[in-house]
Amino acid sequence: MxxxxxxxxxxxxxxxxxxxxxxEHLAAIDGREGELHAFNLVLAEEARAGADxxxxxxxxxxxxxxxxxxPVALKDNLCTRGIPTTCSSxxxxxxxPPYDATVVTRLREAGAVVVxxxxxxxxxxxxxxxxxxxxxxxxxxxxxxxxGGSSGGSAAAVAAGFAALALGSDTGGSIRQPAxxxxxxxxxxxxxxxxxxxxxxxxxxxDQIGPFAGNVADAALALEALAGHDRADSTSILEAAPSxxxxxxxxxxxxxxxxIRELVDGIDPxxxxxxxxxxxxxxxxxxxxxxxxxxxxxxxxxxxxxxxxAEASSNLARYDGVRYGLRVDGDDITAMYGATRxxxxxxxxxxRIMLGTYALSAGYYDAYYGQAQRVRTLMIRDFDAAYASYxxxxxxxxxxxxxxxGAKTADPLSMYLSDVCTIPSNLVGHPAISVPxxxxxxxxxxxxxxxxxxxxxxxxxxxxxxxxxxxA
Amino acid sequence: xxPISREDVAHVARLARLDVTEEELDRFAGQLAGVLxxxxxxxxxxxxxxxxxxxxxxxxxxxxxxxxxASLDRDEVLAMAPAAEDGRFRVPRILGEAP
Numbered sequence: 034m035x036x037x038x039x040x041x042x043x044x045x046x047x048x049x050x051x052x053x054x055x056x057e058h059l060a061a062i063d064g065r066e067g068e069l070h071a072f073n074l075v076l077a078e079e080a081r082a083g084a085d086x087x088x089x090x091x092x093x094x095x096x097x098x099x100x101x102x103x104p105v106a107l108k109d110n111l112c113t114r115g116i117p118t119t120c121s122s123x124x125x126x127x128x129x130p131p132y133d134a135t136v137v138t139r140l141r142e143a144g145a146v147v148v149x150x151x152x153x154x155x156x157x158x159x160x161x162x163x164x165x166x167x168x169x170x171x172x173x174x175x176x177x178x179x180x181g182g183s184s185g186g187s188a189a190a191v192a193a194g195f196a197a198l199a200l201g202s203d204t205g206g207s208i209r210q211p212a213x214x215x216x217x218x219x220x221x222x223x224x225x226x227x228x229x230x231x232x233x234x235x236x237x238x239x240d241q242i243g244p245f246a247g248n249v250a251d252a253a254l255a256l257e258a259l260a261g262h263d264r265a266d267s268t269s270i271l272e273a274a275p276s277x278x279x280x281x282x283x284x285x286x287x288x289x290x291x292x293i294r295e296l297v298d299g300i301d302p303x304x305x306x307x308x309x310x311x312x313x314x315x316x317x318x319x320x321x322x323x324x325x326x327x328x329x330x331x332x333x334x335x336x337x338x339x340x341x342x343a344e345a346s347s348n349l350a351r352y353d354g355v356r357y358g359l360r361v362d363g364d365d366i367t368a369m370y371g372a373t374r375x376x377x378x379x380x381x382x383x384x385r386i387m388l389g390t391y392a393l394s395a396g397y398y399d400a401y402y403g404q405a406q407r408v409r410t411l412m413i414r415d416f417d418a419a420y421a422s423y424x425x426x427x428x429x430x431x432x433x434x435x436x437x438x439g440a441k442t443a444d445p446l447s448m449y450l451s452d453v454c455t456i457p458s459n460l461v462g463h464p465a466i467s468v469p470x471x472x473x474x475x476x477x478x479x480x481x482x483x484x485x486x487x488x489x490x491x492x493x494x495x496x497x498x499x500x501x502x503x504x505a
Numbered sequence: 506x507x508p509i510s511r512e513d514v515a516h517v518a519r520l521a522r523l524d525v526t527e528e529e530l531d532r533f534a535g536q537l538a539g540v541l542x543x544x545x546x547x548x549x550x551x552x553x554x555x556x557x558x559x560x561x562x563x564x565x566x567x568x569x570x571x572x573x574x575a576s577l578d579r580d581e582v583l584a585m586a587p588a589a590e591d592g593r594f595r596v597p598r599i600l601g602e603a604p
Contacts, residue, residue, distance in 0.1 A: 131581045224561045238560045267567045268560075335544040346521060353522070355594050360587035366599045367522070375524040383523055388537055390517040391509065404547045406557030413558060446539050462561025487562070 037103045037197040037251035038278075041144070044102035047091055051084035051102030055146055058104040061194045062148070069171045071180075071189040073109045073119055075149040080104070083146040090144075098144030100258055105140055106196035108187050109150040110157055111242070112231035113137055120233050121165035122155045124377025125358040134231025135263045136200060136242055143258040148196050151186030155379045156349065157207055157235045159183050160451045163442055164381040171438070172215060174477055178435040181211030181451075184245070188215040191245045198255050199245040204235050205337050206430075206455025208243045209467035213430035213480025216469045218252045218497070219245050221455075223487050224462035225270035227256075228263030236344035237268075239337075239459040249468065249498045253277035256490070275490045281498035285318050288496060291325025291423040293484075296454045300432040303473040308429050311470045311481040314503035315427070315496065325426055327419050329412040333456040336412070338449060339392045339405035340460075346389030352377060384445060413461050420486045425496055429454050430480035434473040454482065464490050468497045470504065508538040 035043075043049040059077055066072060090097040107113065110120045112130035119125045133141075140147065154164040162170040162185025170185045172178040173193040180189040184201025188211035191199050201208040203221040212219025220243040227242045234240060244255035260274035292312055297305060316322045354360035354373035361376045363369035378386070392401040419426060431451055441448040458465040464487070467480040481500070485493035514534045518525045525533065579592060588595035 128585055131577050131585065264567075264569065268564065270562070332546060332550070335547045338540055339544055339547070350522075354587055355596055356582075357585045358587075363597060365601075366597050369597050370522040371524040374522055378523070380529075383525070383529075384533060384536060386521045386523065387514065387517045387533060388540060390521045391513065391537065391541075394517060394520065400548055401541075401544060403557060404550065404552060405544075406559060407552040407555040408547060408550065409558040410555050411552070413561075444539075445536050446543055449540070460561075 051087035101144035106190040106199040135228035154183035157183040181214035183207040214435035216478030230265035236341040285320040336405040342389030430467040434477035
């Protein structure tokens with residue numbers, strides 16, 4: 034199995050067919066999908082038709098695109114026209130979207146081949162992919178462990194060789210945390226860099242789509258294809274897609290990189306060891322590395338679980354049994370709403386809707402929601418201050434390696450704590466990338482995270498590539 | 506801040522149009538109290554003079570010319586509805602019985 038850059042190069046050159054590449058990935062799916070459950074839906078026939086079309090274009094001398102023949106898995110909260118999009122929730126039972134998400138259109142135009150829709154925590158609410166109405170996904174490195182979440186199916190699909198690339202969405206770490214747990218690269222781009230048209234909304238001021246990949250160069254190629262303004266998303270920024278693939282070998286000579294002190298507190302010793310080694314490797318490659326302080330990051334978890342649930346309680350009001358998905362009948366419309374939503378949503382989604390409704394309700398609004406919004410301002414100030422002294426920041430992606438299935442399902446707060454290192458980037462809208470960096474005492478993958486200021490993707494990818502090279 | 510009670514949970518569930526069972530009321534009250542207790546670190550913070558942030562970057566209105574363009578097909582959209590009639594979504598009655 035090879036990566037996206039190699040596949041696209043070979044398919045474009047005509048030395049491999051997209052169909053052959055696809056069949057290899059479908060065989061990998063046949064081999065282990067029953068054990069791992071990375072997918073809600075495998076689209077073998079559609080993928081074969083897509084691969085054959087790429088091969089036809091190559092044979093006809095047409096440009097098949099920068100991702101020609103690259104098998105891609107899509108998180109099941111990305112709309113695919115005529116193809117079920119479930120968000121791993123019963124409430125979207127039977128729904129087939131009438132349009133494609135912009136990222137899906139861009140991937141297809143780039144020549145990528147969609148192999149399936151991946152499992153996730155229901156409506157992206159969770160950190161283990163155990164909150165799926167269709168059962169959990171398992172970690173390819175140890176099936177007794179979770180793959181992380183909420184984009185756990187996408188992370189597992191790349192780690193297991195089911196797809197060379199996958200898309201996820203990251204609201205509080207839902208790309209980076211599962212990437213770290215599954216030993217793959219995961220990127221949360223700058224807020225607004227990638228269009229969210231066709232991404233089912235969770236918390237709109239935080240959500241961002243990004244790629245999973247087997248290596249940094251593959252992630253760069255994917256993000257180049259995804260990024261860029263889209264008039265269908267009013268929060269899409271006007272920047273052109275960044276050029277990333279061309280900067281990966283530029284090294285980190287002279288870059289100032291700060292290790293975020295507050296995010297190292299409380300992490301497992303083996304995670305700390307790998308982080309120190311990563312810092313040492315960047316220093317050995319010519320960066321100037323020392324300790325940085327971003328004090329408000331300690332408030333991130335609290336602010337996040339107020340803001341994200343408040344936004345979710347509003348966004349998920351649309352699931353009311355009227356326009357799509359499940360309806361459970363009631364005597365009048367209010368009874369129908371209650372019966373539909375109670376039957377359609379799982380426990381974690383209900384918890385978050387109620388928490389958000391509470392935080393927005395009369396008497397509590399300012400103490401929770403208003404205060405969390407002001408903490409967000411403090412965090413932006415603290416990051417701005419840090420970036421006056423540093424080009425990039427370095428942190429663990431997660432405090433631990435992948436935990437056992439069932440270990441945190443009874444205690445929501447303990448589950449939320451696994452996002453403590455990833456949440457700050459969402460609150461401030463900045464990009465971050467998780468890069469695999471060795472293994473823990475239990476033999477499971479560990480990820481380290483590089484954070485950059487808004488639109489700092491090029492510098493971030495340079496350092497990520499340097500980290501990856503230091504392991505080679 | 507007072508911990509969240511069973512009655513609070515029942516109230517927000519009503520606001521959120523969620524029917525919850527007696528057992529869920531107990532379980533959610535405990536779990537929500539745990540999260541809110543953790544969020545108490547926000548309440549003690551002095552944020553006098555700090556403006557709230559609703560969105561990571563300043564946004565300006567996005568405008569476009571008012572021109573006719575293709576949109577979603579009505580029949581295709583309605584085909585996904587639990588119930589539709591005469592080109593519209595069909596819902597249960599929304600008002601009480603006539604007296």
